[in-house]
Amino acid sequence: EAGVAQSPRYKIIEKRQSVAFWCNPISGHATLYWYQQILGQGPKLLIQFQNNGVVDDSQLPKDRFSAERLKGVDSTLKIQPAKLEDSAVYLCASSPRLIDTQYFGPGTRLTVL
Amino acid sequence: EDQVTQSPEALRLQEGESSSLNCSYTVSGLRGLFWYRQDPGKGPEFLFTLYSAGEEKEKERLKATLTKKESFLHITAPKPEDSATYLCAVTTSGTYKYIFGTGTRLKVLA
Numbered sequence: 008e009a010g011v012a013q014s015p016r017y018k019i020i021e022k023r024q025s026v027a028f029w030c031n032p033i034s035g036h037a038t039l040y041w042y043q044q045i046l047g048q049g050p051k052l053l054i055q056f057q058n059n060g061v062v063d064d065s066q067l068p069k070d071r072f073s074a075e076r077l078k079g080v081d082s083t084l085k086i087q088p089a090k091l092e093d094s095a096v097y098l099c100a101s102s103p104r105l106i107d108t109q110y111f112g113p114g115t116r117l118t119v120l
Numbered sequence: 121e122d123q124v125t126q127s128p129e130a131l132r133l134q135e136g137e138s139s140s141l142n143c144s145y146t147v148s149g150l151r152g153l154f155w156y157r158q159d160p161g162k163g164p165e166f167l168f169t170l171y172s173a174g175e176e177k178e179k180e181r182l183k184a185t186l187t188k189k190e191s192f193l194h195i196t197a198p199k200p201e202d203s204a205t206y207l208c209a210v211t212t213s214g215t216y217k218y219i220f221g222t223g224t225r226l227k228v229l230a
Contacts, residue, residue: 111163
């Protein structure tokens with residue numbers, strides 16, 4: 008069974024630039040999560056989708072972050088414009104259903120200069 | 121406010137030296153507690169799920185236990201390949217949110 012795929016693996020941008028991350032969950036998984044993990048900290052949930060609907064986006068900085076999950080499969084997370092404090096690893100995870108074991112992708116390491 | 125605290129932040133063990141990692145939680149109602157292992161440069165990898173006090177799960181050298189206030193991850197006779205960051209997360213009644221702790225960085229020396 009293929010795992011969660013993410014791209015790119017690494018991204019370096021200047022502050023105020025835009026960036027987008029892509030996630031392809033495990034086939035058949037209804038729930039998809041985006042997390043931000045700052046070095047030395049645990050993952051912080053940004054947004055959670057159930058199929059193509061948003062379940063929780065209470066911690067998503069909506070003035071600069073946006074996410075979508077078209078057709079209930081792939082998802083894209085965008086940051087526009089980026090700030091220095093956005094430097095982190097962005098993890099995507101999926102699970103068969105809500106409140107189930109999550110399976111994580113390898114993450115995208117973002118560096119904002 | 122729902123909170124998850126892990127201790128210690130970092131732990132160095134000699135190979136074969138058993139120890140325990142702690143995950144304490146303050147939540148309105150526990151739905152489930154999850155343990156994950158995270159290697160550098162990788163996403164967290166699922167280890168265990170515990171749902172009720174008194175429950176125990178085992179996998180190789182790892183054993184997870186749960187009480188009403190905390191969970192322990194016991195590592196018996198660890199090997200260098202057990203070196204990683206161990207994360208716990210809880211889900212609470214009434215929400216669908218995972219709350220992660222900050223993790224324990226374990227280093228096992230040969």
